[in-house]
Structure formats: C-alpha cells, structure tokens
Amino acid sequence: MLYYAKTEALRMLRNRRYLIFVVAFPVVLYLINAGIYGKQTDDSGVPYSVALMVSMAAYGALAASMMSSAVPWAQERQTGWLRQLQITPLPGWAIIVTKLCAAMLLVLPSLLLVSVVGVVVEGVSLPVGTWVPLLLALWLGTLPFVALGLAIGSTLSADAAQPAAMISMFALALAGGLWFPPEAFGDTMRTIAELTPSYRYADLGWSVIAGQGLPASDLLVVGAWGLALGAAAVFLYRRATVRS
Amino acid sequence: MNAIVFDQVSKRYGDVLAVDDLSLSIESGTTVALLGPNGAGKSTSIGMLLGLLKPTGGEISVHGHAPEQAVAAGELGAMLQDGALIPELTVKELVDLVRRLYPRPLPLDQVLELADLGELAGRRANKLSGGQAQRVRFALAVAGAPRVLLLDEPTAAMDVESRLRFWRGMHDYAAGGRTVLFATHYLEEADQHSDRVIVIARGRLAADGTAAQIKARAGGRTVRFTLGEQPAAGLDLLPGVTAVEVEAGAVTLRTADTDATLAGLYRGTTLDVRDLQVAGAGLEDAFLALTRES
Structure with a gap:
C-alpha cells in the first residue's frame, strides 16, 4: 500500500498539467504580486509579502489537493x-485512503515552494514557532478539498470532472479571498466568505502570521467541512464501486 | 480438485438474461477455453468469477471459496477487456505496483520475461502500441502468481507477433500446474491453446469437451442446394441430417453421413434439387452449428 501511494505521487509529479498549474502557477503569481505590493503592510502590521505568501501557498495547496484527486480518479474509474x-487483494477502502494520502502528499510541493520563494526571494523571516503551526495548518487543512476532489471524481466522468474541479477550485479561491484580500470584499461577500472552507482555511494561516495563533472558529468550520465532504466522498466512492 | 465451479448460475440485466442456469466445473491445473459469440455471456461469467458482478441466482466458487474471498486471498488474476494503464508510469513500475499487492508474487524479472516485456520495461505506458499494452496487462494478471488466471478475449488488439508471444507466455504460466480460463470467439484459438473447450451461447452451456470432440459433434459436412419455391418440410428426416437451414430458397443440411443423405434426397423425395454442393464443415461452421442449436 505504501508503494501504491508512492507510485501515485510519482505519476502526478510526471504530469505536466499538475506541474504547471499547481506547482509553478502559485509561485509565479506570488512573485508578481509581492513585487508590486510586497513593501506595504496590512492593518495588523504584517507585510504584504508575508500575507501574500500565505495566500498563494493556500491557493497552491487548494489547487494541488483538488487537481491531484478529482481528474485522475475519474479517469481511473472510467478507463x-x-x-x-479491485481484482487484486488490495481492499476497497485502501484504494480511497491511498488516494487521499497521495493527494495530501502532493499538496506539499506547492506549499513548500511558495514558502521557500518567500524566504529566499522576498526576504520573509518568521520564527520557527510560527512556521511550524503555519505549514501544518496549511497542509492538514487541505483535507476538505481532497475529499471534495474525490467526491467529484467518484461522481462525474473524466471529461466533466476536469471543468467541475477547476470551477470549484476557482470559486473557492475567489470566495475565500485567496486572490484578492478579503478586506476588499463588501459585507455580503464577506459573510459568504466566512462560511467557505477556503476562507477559513487561509485564515488559519493569516491568523498565525498576525500572531493570533489558530482561531477556534476557523478550526471548527474547516473541521466541519472536512467531516461533511469526507462523508460525501466515502458515500459516493461506495456508490461508484458497488458490486451489482 | 476443482478450481472453478458454477452451480446453476444466472445473471439478469433488466429483461436480458445474460447467463442462464449455467453449471460447470473446471479442474485445477487445466487450461480451458470459454468459447462463444459476442453477447454469449463470457464477460459476464468472468465478471462474476472475479466478484465484480453479483449473480442473480446460483453459486460460484473458486478453490472452494466465494469469489470475493478468492480475490482477497490473491488466488485470482485477470486480464479484462477494457483496462487502461496509468499513462505516466513505466511498464516496470506498473508491474511492480500490482505485484506488491499480492501476498506471494512472482519475481519481477520473471513476470517481465513471461510477458516478453524485457525491452519495454523502462517505457512509459502512454508510449506503448495496442498489442504491447495488452502484453503489459497480461503481465499484471500473472504478477501476483494467482493459482487461477482468467483472460477475457486476451488477443483482441494484438498483432500476429504479439499474439505469438502472448500464447507462449500463457503456456509457460499454465505449465506450473495453474488453472487458466480464457474467453474467445475464435474456435481456432480454443482449438490450439486449450485442453478443453466450453461453448456457451445465449448464456447457456452449448457444448463441453476437447476441441476435436466439439468439431465432431458439430457434424462433419454440409450439403447445400437450391430449392426455389418448393417446400422444405421433411428434409430434417433424411438419413444422417443433424440440422437444416433454409434461407431464400437455398438449403443447407448438416450431415454426419453425406452418402446416406444424398441417397435419401434423390431417391426418397421428388424434389427438384439444383446447384448441389458438398463441403467439409470448417471450424467456424462447426462453431456456428453448435451455438445455433442451443
């Protein structure tokens, strides 16, 4: 099973679409935005170069978690x-758990690459006590998105899963304020944003760098989404693999 | 000991009865061809053997266990009709991946050798030809050293070269005392590569025996002639005749004794027979006759 997870990760790292959209894109976006706004600071005195690093790392992780789960999974089901x-001794639950683990693993390259670029190019400097909770939160917080990706992959054909995953990902990124700071939103948008897993997920990161730790409300919302989407993924997976 | 047992198995899809009260048993260590035209129920039977489909009625066992348990124990390996590979992985990585999922797999080198994939080991799956991909899928089927190997129309999409290599590999694998069941709609393949042929048509058992027995049972020769508007009734009563077909005034008789049939036709009837031809039944004819009877 470990070897299965390893090959799953390996195949995605060889996938050009994954590398460009998921790994390279957030880094480039970060460099452009940080180049323009990096020197300014936000209300709580955090430089934009740091806030943007968190936003782009969150975006990269979101993209990775959805793109490495939905489409390959739909394809494998279909082809x-x-x-x-299923005709090997590998139990059914192990297939989906491996998919989940591999997708979580594939979140790391974009997350770490944006962070490294932040440190090396933009001169971001944070204490270890901030880095550890920041990266852990941004890593483990992708669970709801992986579950959503797998739910999409269990439900739709490969052709339909591709746009569905893309649209969900962009919607989550936009509504969650990963591309434009949520402060720029109107009241209505702000209320919507606070209900999305993506805003709450990124807010975990923003709160850590603002020195506020991990807010319980964010953990609660992300956790609830994780449970709901996880349950949906398990249900849809079982429906997709049922023996008729 | 029986490797595979079907006990009054049936499978219904809506109104269609894909497998109809099928009972058979296959002895351990034999290579058996499951022969039948498209839609005969071959793939459905294999799907049920693998636990991918649930029978509507009856029971299936593999070495005395339910199919799901046999799969979990790594007793079964299979090459299904449609099975894509992961495009980004190499042949070697794919084979090794599947190999490691079984409790007692074959060594990697041996699998590659059996499927004759030595030179292709480092190639990515999306760079393989159709026939090469089929050989990789054969490798995946044998990688776990299953005691029972199921192959569903394994040579589809293979060129002559790949076919030869494939059958060689299959015989090498079967030689270790393993059981092989392969589905095909070519009697020739069944004839050349199996110890026993099970013919199914419309989900039912049509014939069961060695390839030679099947050919003999199907009737040796055919007599063809034109009858025009004359009635064809009574032709089935002629000596030696085992089957009669009439199509647009043209009659085909299948007979076990050509001389007796012709004597009966000329002396025993007043029919005006034209364009008479006598031919030995080919393999395909034999097969068609068998599957039409049932």
Whole structure:
C-alpha cells in the first residue's frame, strides 16, 4: 500500500498539467504580486509579502489537493484501472485512503515552494514557532478539498470532472479571498466568505502570521467541512464501486 | 480438485438474461477455453468469477471459496477487456505496483520475461502500441502468481507477433500446474491453446469437451442446394441430417453421413434439387452449428 501511494505521487509529479498549474502557477503569481505590493503592510502590521505568501501557498495547496484527486480518479474509474485494482487483494477502502494520502502528499510541493520563494526571494523571516503551526495548518487543512476532489471524481466522468474541479477550485479561491484580500470584499461577500472552507482555511494561516495563533472558529468550520465532504466522498466512492 | 465451479448460475440485466442456469466445473491445473459469440455471456461469467458482478441466482466458487474471498486471498488474476494503464508510469513500475499487492508474487524479472516485456520495461505506458499494452496487462494478471488466471478475449488488439508471444507466455504460466480460463470467439484459438473447450451461447452451456470432440459433434459436412419455391418440410428426416437451414430458397443440411443423405434426397423425395454442393464443415461452421442449436 505504501508503494501504491508512492507510485501515485510519482505519476502526478510526471504530469505536466499538475506541474504547471499547481506547482509553478502559485509561485509565479506570488512573485508578481509581492513585487508590486510586497513593501506595504496590512492593518495588523504584517507585510504584504508575508500575507501574500500565505495566500498563494493556500491557493497552491487548494489547487494541488483538488487537481491531484478529482481528474485522475475519474479517469481511473472510467478507463478500467480501478477494476484492475479491485481484482487484486488490495481492499476497497485502501484504494480511497491511498488516494487521499497521495493527494495530501502532493499538496506539499506547492506549499513548500511558495514558502521557500518567500524566504529566499522576498526576504520573509518568521520564527520557527510560527512556521511550524503555519505549514501544518496549511497542509492538514487541505483535507476538505481532497475529499471534495474525490467526491467529484467518484461522481462525474473524466471529461466533466476536469471543468467541475477547476470551477470549484476557482470559486473557492475567489470566495475565500485567496486572490484578492478579503478586506476588499463588501459585507455580503464577506459573510459568504466566512462560511467557505477556503476562507477559513487561509485564515488559519493569516491568523498565525498576525500572531493570533489558530482561531477556534476557523478550526471548527474547516473541521466541519472536512467531516461533511469526507462523508460525501466515502458515500459516493461506495456508490461508484458497488458490486451489482 | 476443482478450481472453478458454477452451480446453476444466472445473471439478469433488466429483461436480458445474460447467463442462464449455467453449471460447470473446471479442474485445477487445466487450461480451458470459454468459447462463444459476442453477447454469449463470457464477460459476464468472468465478471462474476472475479466478484465484480453479483449473480442473480446460483453459486460460484473458486478453490472452494466465494469469489470475493478468492480475490482477497490473491488466488485470482485477470486480464479484462477494457483496462487502461496509468499513462505516466513505466511498464516496470506498473508491474511492480500490482505485484506488491499480492501476498506471494512472482519475481519481477520473471513476470517481465513471461510477458516478453524485457525491452519495454523502462517505457512509459502512454508510449506503448495496442498489442504491447495488452502484453503489459497480461503481465499484471500473472504478477501476483494467482493459482487461477482468467483472460477475457486476451488477443483482441494484438498483432500476429504479439499474439505469438502472448500464447507462449500463457503456456509457460499454465505449465506450473495453474488453472487458466480464457474467453474467445475464435474456435481456432480454443482449438490450439486449450485442453478443453466450453461453448456457451445465449448464456447457456452449448457444448463441453476437447476441441476435436466439439468439431465432431458439430457434424462433419454440409450439403447445400437450391430449392426455389418448393417446400422444405421433411428434409430434417433424411438419413444422417443433424440440422437444416433454409434461407431464400437455398438449403443447407448438416450431415454426419453425406452418402446416406444424398441417397435419401434423390431417391426418397421428388424434389427438384439444383446447384448441389458438398463441403467439409470448417471450424467456424462447426462453431456456428453448435451455438445455433442451443
């Protein structure tokens, strides 16, 4: 099973679409934005170069968690690779758990790369006590998005899963304030944003760098979304693999 | 000991009965061809053997266990009709991935050798030809050293070269005392590569025996002639005749004794027979006759 997870990760790292959209894109976006606004500071005195680093790392992680789960999974279901695995001794639950672990693993490259660029290029400097909770929160917080990706992959055909995953990802990124600071939103948008898992997820990161720790409300909302989408993913996976 | 047992198995999809009260048993260590035209129920039977489909009625066992348990124990390996590979992985990585999911797999080198994939080991799956991909799928089926190997129309999409290599690999694998069941709609393949042929048509058992027995049972020769508007009734009563087909005034008789049939036709009837032809039944004819009877 470990080897299965390793090959799953390996195949995505060889996938050009994954590398460009998921790994390279957030880094480039960060460099452009930080180049323009990096020197300014926000209300709580955090330089934009740091806040943007968190936003772009969150965006990269969101993109990675959805793109490395939904489409490959839908393809495997459709093309018969899933059936090839179903007739091996590997139990059904192990397939989906491995997919989940591999997708979580694939979140790390974009998350870490944006951070490294932040430190090396933009001169971001944070104490270790901030880095550790920041990266852990941004990593483990992707669980709801991986679950959403797998739910999409269990439900739609490969052709439909691609746009569905893209649209969900962009909607979550926009509504969650990953591209434009949430302070720029109107009241209505702000209320919507606070209900999304993506805003709450990124807010975990923003709160850490503002020195506020991990807000319980954010953890609660992200956790609730994780549970709800996780349950949906399990249900849809079972429906997709049922023996008729 | 029986490797595979079907006990009054049926499978219904809505109104269609894909497998109809099928009972058979396959002895451990034999290579058996499951022969039948498209839609005969071959793939459905294999799907049920693998636990991918649930029978509507009856029971299936593999070495005395339910299919799901046999799969979990790594007793079964299979090459299904549609099975894509992961495009970004190499042949070697794919084979190794599946190999490691089984409790007692074959060594990697041996799998690659069996499927004749030595030179292709480092190639990515999306750079393989159709026939090469089929050989990789054969490798995946045998990688876990399953005691029972199921192959669903394994040579589809293979060129002559790949076909030869594939059958060689299959025989090498079967030689270790393992059981192989392969589905095909070519009697020739069944004839050349199996110890026993099970013919199914419309979900039912049509014939069961060695390839030679099947050919003999299907009737040796055919007599063809034109009858025009004359009635064809009574032709089935002629000596030696095992089957009669009439199509637009043209009659085909299948007979076990050509001389007796012709004597009966000329002396025993007043029919005006034209364009008479006598031919030995080919393999395909034999097969068609069998599947039409049931």
